[in-house]
Amino acid sequence: MSSTADTGVRLGLRENRAQFALLVVVNVCVGGLVGLERTTVPLIGTDVFGLTSDLAVFSFIIAFGLTKALTNLAAGALTARFRRKQLLVAGWLIGVPVPFALAWAPSWGWIVAANVLLGLNQGLTWSMTVNMKIDLVGPARRGLATGLNEAAGYTAVGATALLTGYLATAYGLRPAPELIGVVFVVAGLALSLVVRDTAAHVALELARHTDHSPPTGPAAGLAATFARTSWHHRSLRGASQAGLVNNLNDGLTWGVFPLLFTDHGLGLAAVGLIKGLYPILWGIGQIPTGHLADRLGRKPLIVSGMLVQSAGFVLALVLLDRPLLAGVTSAVVLGIGTAMVYPALIASVSDHAHPRWRANALGTYRFWRDIGYAVGALVAGVLADAVGLNATVVAAAVLTAGSGVLAAWWITDRRPVA
Known part of the structure; x- marks a missing residue:
């Protein structure tokens, strides 16, 4: 599990526990910042700014998702020019205006613009915490490392969503719930300035890597790796489509669930509970599922986790006559299913990627x-405006089950070598 070099650099979780723990706390701050939006922002769109189109309300999620996705893609290429720590700090500096914009935005356009900044922040900071933890622990503990990283982030997402629901009930939708984000930004930036870079750990793993068949040089660049990961490599293609559908579910519940359950009579505190439970279970659950991904393999958790998520959407509708029970049950099942999938997917991609082009x-x-x-x-x-919120949830269940079938067909397990 561990290795030494003349420089004294070692790979392994125990050997790098102080830096690993520091990065876990940093990712708590990363998750807390995005958790500000989970409960209140869709309702700010309808109740504060008077938006009547569901697509218009969800536009902030579209802006966030597009920006974060493009930043994730750029982050891998940027690691060839900048150190991971530099990109981590840059992400926090970009995120400084976000809580203030959410708290006092004079128009919905400002909320959308804040989500562009939030997407940049999350793409850089979350990407770097993932990469740095993988760098530290080496190949044999990737599942556990990614599970701990995602557990920290998504537990913070859920706890913040729960807290903002209660603050909104007591003090209104703005500005009190959003201003707790200032704490996350300040703490995240301060801790990121303290953490050490992991370039030496990457160099050590690269020196020890025994598989010399993957291409180097231009063929290991962003364009070639994008094509390889997106469609040429069967297992990486399977992981990529499963990841897309998994977060499609999250984006859908982010926008739909607050509106669906308030339409059925639930208040802000109850909606906050539902929106908090899902990522909390998703987060905490990744500690054991990340470990299981190392023990049992990645594919069993990925396939079964997607099917469990599909069942979560079905339960939300079957139990909707009792909306609190429906919301809580769905959140629990969705959280468990996502916890099964999340660390296993990242670990699977890491297994199939050479260290030279892994970022x-x-x-x-x-x-x-x-x-x-x-x-x-x-x-x-689009679906909610056309056919209603219930039909949108049905569509999510069908898409998720289909993605699980594709994952079973495409993904193969490759046991990492320590």
Whole structure:
């Protein structure tokens, strides 16, 4: 699990526990910042700015998803020119205006613009925390490393969504719920200035890598890796489509669930509970599922997790006559299913990518995964305006089950070598 070099650099979770723990806390701040929007922003669109089109309400998610996806893609290429720590700090500086814009935006256009900045922030900061943790632990513990990283981020998303729901109930939709984001920005930036870069760990793993068949030089660049990860490589293609549909689900629930359950009589605190439970379980659940991905393989968790998510959408509609039960049950099942999928997908991409082009492969995967936010919001907005919120949830269940079938067909497990 560990290795040493003349420089004293070592690979392994235990060997790098202090830096790893610091990066976990940084990703808590990353997740907390995006969690500000989970409960309140769709309702700000309808109640504060008077938007009547669901597609218009979901436009902030489309802006966020497109920007984050493109930033994820660029982040892989940028690691060839800049150190990971530099990109991490840059992401936090870009995110400074976000909580203030959400709290006091004079028009909906400002909310959309804030989500462009938030997408840049999340694309850089979350990408770098993932890459740096993978760099630190080496090949054998990637599932656990990504599980811990995503657990920290998405537990913070859920806890913040839950907190903003209660703050909105007590103090209104703005500005109190959004201003807690200032704490996340300040803490995230300060801690990122302290963390050490991981370039030496990448160099050590590259020196020890025994597979010399993957191309180097121009063929390992962004364009070639994008094509390889998106469609040429069967397993990477399977992971990319599953990631897209997984976040399509998240983008859809982000916009649809607050409107669906308030339409059925639930208040802001109850909606906050539903919106908080989903990412909290998604987050905490990734610690055991990341470990299981290392023990059992990536594919079983990916395929079964997508099918569990599909069942979560079905339950939301079957139980809708009791909206709180429907929301909580759906959130629990969706959270468990997503926890099964998330670390296994990132670990699978890492398994099939040579260290020389792994950052670009992860950037490409994360591009397709996070474009799912935009696709989900766009599909949700169009379908909700045309046929209603219930039919939109049915469509999500069908798409998710289909994605699980494709993952079973395309993805193969490749056992990493320590």
